[in-house]
Amino acid sequence: DQQVKQNSPSLSVQEGRISILNCDYTNSMFDYFLWYKKYPAEGPTFLISISSIKDKNEDGRFTVFLNKSAKHLSLHIVPSQPGDSAVYFCAASGYNYGGSQGNLIFGKGTKLSVKP
Amino acid sequence: GAVVSQHPSWVICKSGTSVKIECRSLDFQATTMFWYRQFPKQSLMLMATSNEGSKATYEQGVEKDKFLINHASLTLSTLTVTSAHPEDSSFYICSARPQGLNSPLHFGNGTRLTVT
Numbered sequence: 001d002q003q004v005k006q007n008s009p010s011l012s013v014q015e016g017r018i019s020i021l022n023c024d025y026t027n028s029m030f031d032y033f034l035w036y037k038k039y040p041a042e043g044p045t046f047l048i049s050i051s052s053i054k055d056k057n058e059d060g061r062f063t064v065f066l067n068k069s070a071k072h073l074s075l076h077i078v079p080s081q082p083g084d085s086a087v088y089f090c091a092a093s094g095y096n097y098g099g100s101q102g103n104l105i106f107g108k109g110t111k112l113s114v115k116p
Numbered sequence: 117g118a119v120v121s122q123h124p125s126w127v128i129c130k131s132g133t134s135v136k137i138e139c140r141s142l143d144f145q146a147t148t149m150f151w152y153r154q155f156p157k158q159s160l161m162l163m164a165t166s167n168e169g170s171k172a173t174y175e176q177g178v179e180k181d182k183f184l185i186n187h188a189s190l191t192l193s194t195l196t197v198t199s200a201h202p203e204d205s206s207f208y209i210c211s212a213r214p215q216g217l218n219s220p221l222h223f224g225n226g227t228r229l230t231v232t
Contacts, residue, residue, distance in 0.1 A: 004159075009157075034220055034221075036223075041125075041126075041207075041225075041226065041228060042225050042226060043120075043122065043209050043211075043223035043224050043225045043226045044160070044209070044223045045223070046220040046221070046222065046223075049220055089159065089160065104150075104160075104162070104221060105162075106159040106160045106161075107159055108157070108158060108159040109159060
């Protein structure tokens with residue numbers, strides 16, 4: 001059973017508009033969430049994270065929102081740029097889950113295409 | 117920022133041979149490194165946790181005798197795919213986490229393995 005779900009395999013957005021990528025999780029032990037961006041044939045690159053003690057974290061054009069009661073998080077990219085086109089992975093971990101290092105559980109990813 | 121280097125980036129080998137993949141943390145020490153495997157259109161699946169100076173911890177379903185992990189120093193972990201078969205063809209990615217509360221995992225660029 002998938003513990004981290006990204007139900008939209010792809011998303012297409014016009015340049016300059018907002019991109020919203022969604023992620024749901026099932027394990028209430030998760031307390032730390034991350035978004036990674038991945039280009040083809042490359043490893044994922046860390047984008048932004050949020051701890052469960054917060055409900056919002058912002059870094060430039062990227063904002064992550066966390067709704068713990070709904071076990072839902074989302075990544076907002078505003079404004080979207082063609083260079084943002086990539087696969088975005090949601091990941092979750094917990095310091096009481098998977099050992100002290102808290103290995104990550106990944107969603108399947110959402111492929112974002114930003115059209116000029 | 118933290119850099120994780122993975123080598124080689126791609127390799128083609130014949131069935132029955134062994135292939136070694138290296139993962140190095142370039143500007144930080146990593147007592148723990150993680151090895152993932154990614155199938156097409158699937159999420160990153162954790163294969164094993166590599167522990168410096170001790171045995172690796174393998175996830176359920178991962179054959180430890182087939183995927184040998186050696187974490188010989190604080191900056192180097194190796195994954196050896198032994199007696200490779202075509203079904204082992206995949207994208208293998210390593211990651212490591214710098215010290216610090218909630219430091220995100222940093223990933224290598226991955227290794228594309230093709231077994232013919």
